[in-house]
Amino acid sequence: MHDAEGLLGVVHRLYxxxxxxxxWEDFLRALADATGATFATLLVGRGxxxxxxxxxxxxxxxxxLEYRHLxxxxxxxxxxxxxxxxxxxxxxxxxxxxxxxxxxxxxxxxLGVDLKREPDIYVRxxxxxxxxxxxxxxxxxxxxxxLVPHLRVALDLHARLTATxxxxxxxxxxxxxxxxxxxxxxxxGRILRRNAMADRMIDQGMIVxxxxxKLLPSTQSAAAMIQRLLTAPPPQGEEQRFELARxxxxxxxxxxxxxxxxxxxxxxxxxxxxxxxxxxxxxxADILRDRFQFTxxxxxxxxxxxxxxxxxxxxAALDIAYNTARSHLRGIxxxxxxxxQVELVTLLRTAGxxxxx
Numbered sequence: 507m508h509d510a511e512g513l514l515g516v517v518h519r520l521y522x523x524x525x526x527x528x529x530w531e532d533f534l535r536a537l538a539d540a541t542g543a544t545f546a547t548l549l550v551g552r553g554x555x556x557x558x559x560x561x562x563x564x565x566x567x568x569x570x571l572e573y574r575h576l577x578x579x580x581x582x583x584x585x586x587x588x589x590x591x592x593x594x595x596x597x598x599x600x601x602x603x604x605x606x607x608x609x610x611x612x613x614x615x616x617l618g619v620d621l622k623r624e625p626d627i628y629v630r631x632x633x634x635x636x637x638x639x640x641x642x643x644x645x646x647x648x649x650x651x652x653l654v655p656h657l658r659v660a661l662d663l664h665a666r667l668t669a670t671x672x673x674x675x676x677x678x679x680x681x682x683x684x685x686x687x688x689x690x691x692x693x694x695g696r697i698l699r700r701n702a703m704a705d706r707m708i709d710q711g712m713i714v715x716x717x718x719x720k721l722l723p724s725t726q727s728a729a730a731m732i733q734r735l736l737t738a739p740p741p742q743g744e745e746q747r748f749e750l751a752r753x754x755x756x757x758x759x760x761x762x763x764x765x766x767x768x769x770x771x772x773x774x775x776x777x778x779x780x781x782x783x784x785x786x787x788x789x790x791a792d793i794l795r796d797r798f799q800f801t802x803x804x805x806x807x808x809x810x811x812x813x814x815x816x817x818x819x820x821x822a823a824l825d826i827a828y829n830t831a832r833s834h835l836r837g838i839x840x841x842x843x844x845x846x847q848v849e850l851v852t853l854l855r856t857a858g859x860x861x862x863x
Contacts (some may be wrong), residue, residue, distance in 0.1 A: 543633035585620040612636035687780040739764035812854035
């Protein structure tokens with residue numbers, strides 16, 4: 507399958523894999539078939555050896571887990587960037603524990619290529635055969651080399667897609683509210699993305715600052731809290747609420763959420779939302795009723811939503827059924843001319859400053 511048609515089929519599966527979860531399982535299966543490999547694997551992590559994501563279609567999950575435990579002993583790392591290399595040509599010494607694992611896992615032959623993305627994300631593509639099969643040859647290496655430019659493009663596209671999806675899921679109304687500083691951090695605390703309010707909060711320096719690209723809280727206790735969250739983020743779908751002390755007294759309300767897994771994205775790990783303590787309060791229920799002709803129940807729900815509360819939590823806070831809240835929300839959408847909750851919250855949060863009472 508080293509002909510143009512075979513290459514086209516593998517490339518097609520590579521780009522089609524952008525929307526798969528996990529990404530590119532079909533691509534890896536097709537690559538294994540095209541090169542006569544037992545398995546094809548993608549490993550993603552920070553630095554040459556760390557692993558944040560491991561995709562090997564068809565492998566025994568126990569073997570994949572065992573490899574994670576032995577990954578520090580893997581000598582086939584730090585390959586020349588973008589160049590296809592064989593295990594036997596690159597490795598001079600194999601640690602005994604890793605040699606034993608290779609024998610059990612039947613991965614005696616390996617072809618690999620490493621790709622680097624900024625700031626320090628490494629993507630390792632590996633295809634493996636056991637010793638009972640013919641050796642990989644120059645045609646196999648050339649076939650993988652022809653895929654490298656496509657793989658670079660696919661990785662960049664996937665990074666943008668996952669960043670957009672994560673922003674959509676994580677920011678919600680917070681991104682629309684200039685009073686909420688939003689930071690997306692990697693596992694080292696580096697700031698990957700932030701909104702305008704975050705820039706202003708850093709400039710003020712009362713709560714957080716930036717040093718060498720990293721978020722720096724103003725107090726040691728706050729720094730310790732954020733470090734704990736970077737080490738062990740809240741479970742997906744949950745959040746951790748806490749307070750950050752301010753220089754000169756007072757505190758800032760903070761919420762932390764883990765970033766949805768973006769295996770080949772930019773290493774984002776934690777979303778941190780900081781409420782501006784000096785922000786003027788939002789609109790009252792009476793203002794919302796006057797401006798949008800809400801019923802009393804609709805105004806109460808709208809007020810909950812304007813503070814960033816989810817519909818489910820708002821229903822619980824108001825002690826009403828979720829379906830009732832959904833019915834009220836449909837009425838609110840109709841009266842405000844909005845169609846999504848993010849649009850609605852943006853409108854509600856400006857109502858207080860645009861209405862004279």
